[in-house]
Amino acid sequence: MRNTLMPALLGVAVAFAAGTAAAATLDEVKSKGFLTCGSNTGLAGFGYPDDQGNWKGIDVDLCRAIAAAIFNDPEKVKFVPLSAKDRFTALQSGEVDVLVRNTTWTMSRDTALGLNFAGVNYYDGQGFMVRKDLGVTSAKELSGASVCVQQGTTTELNLADFFRANGMDYEVVAFASSDETVKAYDSGRCDAFTTDASGLYAERLKLTNPDEHIVLPEIISKEPLGPVVRQGDDQWFSLVKWVHNAMINAEELGVTQANVDEMRNSSNPEIKRLLGIEGEFGTAIGLTNDWAYNIIKHVGNYGETFDRNVGPDTELGIARGLNALWTKGGLMYAPPIR
Numbered sequence: 001m002r003n004t005l006m007p008a009l010l011g012v013a014v015a016f017a018a019g020t021a022a023a024a025t026l027d028e029v030k031s032k033g034f035l036t037c038g039s040n041t042g043l044a045g046f047g048y049p050d051d052q053g054n055w056k057g058i059d060v061d062l063c064r065a066i067a068a069a070i071f072n073d074p075e076k077v078k079f080v081p082l083s084a085k086d087r088f089t090a091l092q093s094g095e096v097d098v099l100v101r102n103t104t105w106t107m108s109r110d111t112a113l114g115l116n117f118a119g120v121n122y123y124d125g126q127g128f129m130v131r132k133d134l135g136v137t138s139a140k141e142l143s144g145a146s147v148c149v150q151q152g153t154t155t156e157l158n159l160a161d162f163f164r165a166n167g168m169d170y171e172v173v174a175f176a177s178s179d180e181t182v183k184a185y186d187s188g189r190c191d192a193f194t195t196d197a198s199g200l201y202a203e204r205l206k207l208t209n210p211d212e213h214i215v216l217p218e219i220i221s222k223e224p225l226g227p228v229v230r231q232g233d234d235q236w237f238s239l240v241k242w243v244h245n246a247m248i249n250a251e252e253l254g255v256t257q258a259n260v261d262e263m264r265n266s267s268n269p270e271i272k273r274l275l276g277i278e279g280e281f282g283t284a285i286g287l288t289n290d291w292a293y294n295i296i297k298h299v300g301n302y303g304e305t306f307d308r309n310v311g312p313d314t315e316l317g318i319a320r321g322l323n324a325l326w327t328k329g330g331l332m333y334a335p336p337i338r
Contacts, residue, residue: 024233046198092115103228120224123322124198139220147159147173149175247295255271260293261297
C-alpha cells in the first residue's frame with residue numbers, strides 16, 4: 001500500500017521523534033492484558049472484520065501470533081482499523097503497539113519516521129487488472145488504454161514510469177480514494193485498474209462480476225509489506241521480528257498446528273530449540289521458553305496462515321510465488337533459532 005502524504009508524515013515524524021525512545025512496550029502490553037494492533041479498515045485476505053465482527057487475514061494472524069507468544073492466547077488483541085493516512089501517526093503516538101497493515105517497507109519510512117520494519121510477511125508489487133473480454137494478456141498490450149488509479153500516490157508515479165519505459169501512450173483516470181477508483185473501473189470508466197497485486201485480488205471481490213476480470217502477470221514495482229514498530233524499544237522490535245521468523249522456521253521444519261504436540265518429541269535439534277525443549281530462547285525477548293510453541297499451537301506456521309487467508313484455495317486464489325519458502329524458489333527465509 002502506498003503513501004499518499006509522505007511530506008506530511010515526515011513532519012509528523014519530527015514531532016514524535018522525542019517520544020519514540022525506550023518505551024517498554026512489552027511491559028505495557030502485559031500490564032493492560034492485551035495487544036493493540038493497527039490493522040486495515042477492510043482488505044480481504046489481509047485485515048478485515050467479517051459479518052460477525054471477527055477479524056481475519058494474514059496480517060491479523062500475525063497480530064494473533066504476537067498475542068499467543070506473549071499471553072498463550074491469540075484472542076488477546078484489540079484491532080484498531082487505520083486508514084493509510086492515519087496509520088503511522090497512530091503507531092508513533094502509542095495508540096497501537098504494532099502496525100500490521102499491508103505497509104510497504106521503504107527507506108524513508110524506515111529512517112525518517114522514527115519507526116522500524118520487523119520483517120516482510122508478504123512480498124507484493126504493483127499490477128494491473130482488466131476485463132477478460134478486452135482480450136489483453138500482458139500489461140505491455142495496454143498501449144492507448146485508459147487506466148484508473150488513486151491520485152497522489154506512488155502507484156500513479158510507477159504507472160507513468162512503466163508506460164514511459166515501454167514507449168506506450170495511456171490516459172490517466174485518477175480519483176481521490178481507493179473506493180472511488182474501484183467503482184470507476186467497475187462502471188467501465190477505464191480499461192484497466194492498477195494498485196498492489198494483493199489489492200487487485202482483494203478489490204476484484206467487490207466488483208459486480210468478479211469472474212469477468214483478470215490480473216495481468218506483470219509486476220512493475222517492489223512492495224515488501226511487513227509489521228512496523230516504534231524505534232527506541234529493541235526488546236519489542238526483536239519480539240515482533242522473531243514471532244514472524246518462528247512462523248517461517250516452523251513451516252521450513254514441517255511443524256504445523258496439527259502436529260506441534262507430536263513434534264515436541266522430535267529428535268531434530270532445530271525443532272527442539274524452536275519449541276523450547278532445548279535452550280532458553282524466550283528469555284532474551286521477555287517471554288517464556290514455549291513462546292514459539294504457543295504461536296504454532298494457536299495460529300500455525302507461515303504457510304498455514306498464507307493458505308488460510310490468501311492462498312489458491314481461498315476466494316483470492318493467490319499463488320505462493322515470491323512468498324514461498326527459499327527452499328521452494330521463494331523469498332521467505334528466516335535466521336535460525338540457536
